[in-house]
Amino acid sequence: MTTDRELRERAGKVIPGGMYGHLNAAIFAPGYPQFFERARGCRQWDVDGREYLDFMCSWGPVVLGHRHxxxxxxxxxxxxxxxxxxxxxxxxxxxxxxxxxxxxxxxxxxxxxxxxxxxxxxxxxxxxxxxxxxxxxxxxxxxxxxxxxxxxxxxxxxxxxxxxxxxxxxxxxxxxxxxxxxxxxxxxxxxxxxxxxxxxxxxxxxxxxxxxxxxxxxxxxxxxxxxxxxxxxxxxxxxxxxxxxxxxxxxxxxxxxxxxxxxxxxxxxxxxxxxxxxxxxxxxxxxxxxxxxxxxxxxxxxxxTDAITAMERAGARLRAGLYAQAESHGFTVNQTGPVTIPWLSFDGDADLSVAMHWTTECLRNGVYLHPWHNWFLSAAHTAEDIALALDGTDSAFSATKRHFS
Amino acid sequence: MTTDRELRERAGKVIPGGMYGHLNAAIFAPGYPQFFERARGCRQWDVDGREYLDFMCSWGPVVLGHRHxxxxxxxxxxxxxxxxxxxxxxxxxxxxxxxxxxxxxxxxxxxxxxxxxxxxxxxxxxxxxxxxxxxxxxxxxxxxxxxxxxxxxxxxxxxxxxxxxxxxxxxxxxxxxxxxxxxxxxxxxxxxxxxxxxxxxxxxxxxxxxxxxxxxxxxxxxxxxxxxxxxxxxxxxxxxxxxxxxxxxxxxxxxxxxxxxxxxxxxxxxxxxxxxxxxxxxxxxxxxxxxxxxxxxxxxxxxxTDAITAMERAGARLRAGLYAQAESHGFTVNQTGPVTIPWLSFDGDADLSVAMHWTTECLRNGVYLHPWHNWFLSAAHTAEDIALALDGTDSAFSATKRHFS
Structure with a gap:
């Protein structure tokens, strides 16, 4: 049994529903970890040691990167x-x-x-x-x-x-x-x-x-x-x-x-x-x-510092990369909001099933996004981090394409 | 000009009324410092370097003593x-x-x-x-x-x-x-x-x-x-x-x-x-x-640990000491609430003017109490601290007696 699973079982006994509020992983998409061990810069590690390039920034609070x-x-x-x-x-x-x-x-x-x-x-x-x-x-x-x-x-x-x-x-x-x-x-x-x-x-x-x-x-x-x-x-x-x-x-x-x-x-x-x-x-x-x-x-x-400009650069790079990838895989996507607080939806995905699948695939590839809540960039996201994240999102588009074909 | 006074003037420009809420010193009694520099155990120091034996514990939060x-x-x-x-x-x-x-x-x-x-x-x-x-x-x-x-x-x-x-x-x-x-x-x-x-x-x-x-x-x-x-x-x-x-x-x-x-x-x-x-x-x-x-x-x-018992011991010692002092100075006082969350009022002091005077005198003697809000003990209050505090409260009773005679 994974540590996350074990903690969820224990939490189920002492916390109503096992968790509540906006960090309740049960309301995201399948596969999301509930419990986290540590974080640094734009990376977070869950309790089972999986590393994520983080694009939620703890739902907003972390703007300069963890432990700045x-x-x-x-x-x-x-x-x-x-x-x-x-x-x-x-x-x-x-x-x-x-x-x-x-x-x-x-x-x-x-x-x-x-x-x-x-x-x-x-x-x-x-x-x-x-x-x-x-x-x-x-x-x-x-x-x-x-x-x-x-x-x-x-x-x-x-x-x-x-x-x-x-x-x-x-x-x-x-x-x-x-x-x-x-x-x-x-x-x-x-x-x-x-x-x-x-x-x-x-x-x-x-x-x-x-x-x-x-x-x-x-x-x-x-x-x-x-x-x-x-x-x-x-x-x-x-x-x-x-x-x-x-x-x-x-x-x-x-x-x-x-x-x-x-x-x-x-x-x-x-x-x-x-x-x-x-x-x-x-x-x-x-x-x-x-x-x-x-x-x-x-x-x-x-x-x-140029923190906000850096965030904007990282966000613009992520947005451009995702548009190019989506197109190359035959998806029409909408990217909305400021580039530093972005979100991506799939055209015609009213029940969010495509978004759920894609974000779960991204997660598997170490890229932490969210299927139905906007994301957040931080000043800790470098060009290299965005490039690495785009590797993960590209494979996720492929897998999503295969799944829905 | 004291540092506290200088900070109050600056605060008056950028904070409504200079301060708000339960820590607004303007609503206690005259002489209370508004701004604090540091704390350890059951002692706090204001921004002008004055040291207090603290019986408010930050209005409750500090139960084991600061920086435990x-x-x-x-x-x-x-x-x-x-x-x-x-x-x-x-x-x-x-x-x-x-x-x-x-x-x-x-x-x-x-x-x-x-x-x-x-x-x-x-x-x-x-x-x-x-x-x-x-x-x-x-x-x-x-x-x-x-x-x-x-x-x-x-x-x-x-x-x-x-x-x-x-x-x-x-x-x-x-x-x-x-x-x-x-x-x-x-x-x-x-x-x-x-x-x-x-x-x-x-x-x-x-x-x-x-x-x-x-x-x-x-x-x-x-x-x-x-x-x-x-x-x-x-x-x-x-x-x-x-x-x-x-x-x-x-x-x-x-x-x-x-x-x-x-x-x-x-x-x-x-x-x-x-x-x-x-x-x-x-x-x-x-x-x-x-x-x-x-x-x-x-x-x-x-x-x-025996933290709660220690708090009770300290609170009981404070209460007994204050009763004895009040009596020896000819005041009738009421001490109410649990000994770990005590308060003292003066008989017939409907407008709290005696309490205001006495707590201000205590403050001058380095004992931080409150004229109209209950106090708090912590596990960091030793018998020696209580004895020291009682020296300060005793002089305050004397001064209050003189003032109202």
Whole structure:
């Protein structure tokens, strides 16, 4: 029996269903390992010693590669002093200053632990500022796993979602109609910088949608909240809609912020500072220094090096390679999203059976992708790593072709 | 200008109000430092180099003392392999097994990051299991800082609290009446193991209240949820109501679980395992290995050593010393709560002005207490530390006497 299998049997006794949440391997495709032993750079090893070229980056957090020396050193230096103390350390101020310097829409910062903490807190600030209750979100968007936003209704109550209304991503008309229907009651419009819903091709934001959302929020006096939890620090350090000239009132950050250390943040504008000040929002570990030191080192590294350009180069190389391979094997594929947060679907593969087969074959060849959730590049992916990965994906296209012929 | 003052000025520009949440020094008493530099054992040093004998333990998380060798070693060993990977490590199973072995009411475990994650998730499990929506909680009890439970209404909506009803802690009649008023709609009764609301004397649970809550939950088919976030691992490793022979259906844990590393957990009974399995509840850092390794080492140390007895000894010594000192200075004081999670109030001090003065004097003498939130002992507090602390508190009583005479 493999170690993974043995651990799954033990987990089945002490963890509901053997595992839960987004890292539950049972919900990916067959053959995925559940338990991991170690990681370095863009490689991870499962508990049975199999090595993977990793294109999930722990579902986003790892942006510079695992155990990045500059981040580890900063974290260790802080840990030697202390982590969770009776108050924050100087690093909290330094990190807040760094974010305010880096993100044009950020005049202030509040830190927490989960991406869900940050999206929830952003809506609280918006509600405190406007005195309104309603929130507009895109249909199908993932904003976290608290009762108000988790994709499953299990364990939630209708009241917990009664203040939400939906619009279709990229439909400015839809957004305007949804706002009109709520007649002056909209506290916030929350939106991801691009559509990255699971099981579907990703969609970049239409610049006109982004700009129109900004105009609408201004017109009706609502806060525009960008949920940059997934995309932040992989698209544009200044915020993922800066490229469209659109600045949010509030932004939720987490995942890649500290290269895997647990932290999240809300940044906001001066106009909302007073409202933010009225909240009672806190957590036992929200002021801990080690994750803040790691975040500071991560953001400084992203700022001072060509890390984002390197990620883009690696992502572009992967995308070009996959298009060429798919064509040569007679597959029509769609590659969507930014090249640093890519996904590939097969044309006509509504039930994802081709994607499942292909990603399982990739996995067998040591390339860790995902059949229905977007992938992530890191700055640790070199041209050689991409070339090696493309060897694995090419064999996987061959095997998939044979299987479905 | 002191370093603390300088950091406050900088923080005032980039953090709303200069600080937020439970570690905002502005809401304690005058003179408290906001920023801390380092910690070891039961001592913390602020950024101006002042040393404190610490009786807040970072508001609970630090239970073995800062930088406890066994915990640090376990965390470092895991960190060298990896922390946030594409799946959990073996340590997740080992930690879940340890909790199930340690806590009689635990047949399974789900991990998260914040105490609020755990209380929220426990209610989700109860709602999924019962198909009901309503939750009974004690008036004034703190169960976290999400919109449904934060003590401030700022940024929350009425709908977010519409599924809650309240009862008075320790009033079985009140609890029964509140349940009857909801007529079969109660998914859960959530209760802290003792009353530890801020600004008030603590109250241990009446054994008859605890047993009556259990009987009521059984009779009406609701889940009994113990919020052991604050008290867990300082009263009874088996769960804080085990001493009354009362076992909950669900328990929320966090704070002291990993000696300061960020982790939380819900444990539950077999009857609720299927319901827990239906939730989609997750977070980017919920499966990270380092905090789990720290939790395993913390709980093993608490189990294998006399840590809890040592804490009780230190707490009893502190309580006896404070009673004797108060009496000798002519103060009538109330010391409430378990000796490991104590608090002291002054008779007739409704506006807490005496407590504010006394704790500020203690602080000046290097003893870090809190004027309106309960304190925490750790296993690092030796008899010598308590004796030293009592020197500081005695002078503080003198100074307080002089001030109010």
């Amino acid at each position: 020396p500059r981040v580890e050193e900063a974290a260790a230096r802080q840990a030697a002093k202390g982590d969770c103390l009776n108050g924050p350390g100087p690093v909290m101020v330094e990190l807040a200053e760094l974010l305010v310097d880096t993100v044009p829409s950020a005049d202030w910062v509040m830190f927490s632990k989960n991406g869900t903490d940050a999206t929830t807190q952003a809506l609280m600030v918006a509600r405190a500022a406007t005195g309104r209750t309603k929130v507009l979100m895109a249909h199908g968007a993932y904003h976290g796993a608290d009762p108000w936003c988790t994709p499953s209704l299990a364990g939630t109550t209708p009241n917990e979602r009664a203040d939400l209304a939906e619009f279709a991503y990229n439909s400015l008309t839809g957004l305007e109609e949804a706002a009109a229907a709520l007649d002056g009651e909209v506290a916030a419009i929350i939106v991801t910088p691009f559509k990255h819903d699971s099981f579907e091709d990703q969609e970049l934001a239409e610049p006109e949608f982004a700009r129109g959302a900004r105009r609408l929020a201004d017109r009706i006096g609502s806060a525009l909240v960008i949920d940059d939890v997934r995309a932040g620090f992989r698209v544009d350090l200044r915020g993922s809609w800066e490229q469209y000239g659109v600045r949010p009132d509030l932004t939720a950050w987490s995942k890649a912020m500290a290269n895997g250390y647990p932290i999240a943040a809300v940044t906001g504008t001066d106009a909302l500072r007073g409202a933010a000040q009225t909240l009672y929002s806190t957590g036992s570990f929200w002021f801990s220094g080690v994750a803040m030191a790691a975040a500071k080192a991560t953001i400084e590294t992203l700022r001072d | 060798p066994r915990v640090e070693e376990a965390a470092a060993r895991q960190a060298a392999k990896g922390d946030c990977l594409n799946g959990p490590g073996p340590v997740m199973v080992e930690l879940a097994e340890l909790l199930v072995d340690t806590v009689p009411s635990a047949d399974w475990v789900m991990f998260s990051k914040n105490g609020t994650d755990a209380t929220t998730q426990a209610l989700m499990v109860a709602r999924a299991a019962t198909g009901r929506t309503k939750v009974l909680m004690a008036h004034g009890a703190y169960h976290g800082a999400d919109p449904w439970c934060t003590p401030s209404l700022a940024g929350t909506t009425p709908n977010e609290r519409a599924d809650l009803a309240e009862f008075a802690y320790n009033s079985l009649t009140g609890l029964e009446e509140a349940a009857a008023a909801l007529d079969g709609e109660v998914a859960a009764i959530i209760v802290t193991p003792f009353k530890h609301d801020s600004f008030e004397d603590q109250e241990l649970a009446e054994p008859e209240f605890a047993r009556g809550a259990r009987r009521l939950a059984d009779r009406i088919g609701s889940a009994l949820v113990i919020d052991d976030v604050r008290a867990g691992f300082r009263v009874d490793l088996r769960g804080s109501w085990e001493q009354y022979g009362v076992r909950p259906d669900l328990t929320a844990w966090s704070k002291a679980m990993a000696n300061g590393y960020p982790i939380a957990a819900v444990t539950g009974t077999d009857a609720l395992r299927g319901a827990a399995q239906t939730l989609y509840s997750t977070g980017s850092f919920w499966f990270s290995g380092v905090a789990m390794a720290a939790a395993k080492a913390t709980i093993e140390t608490l189990r294998d």
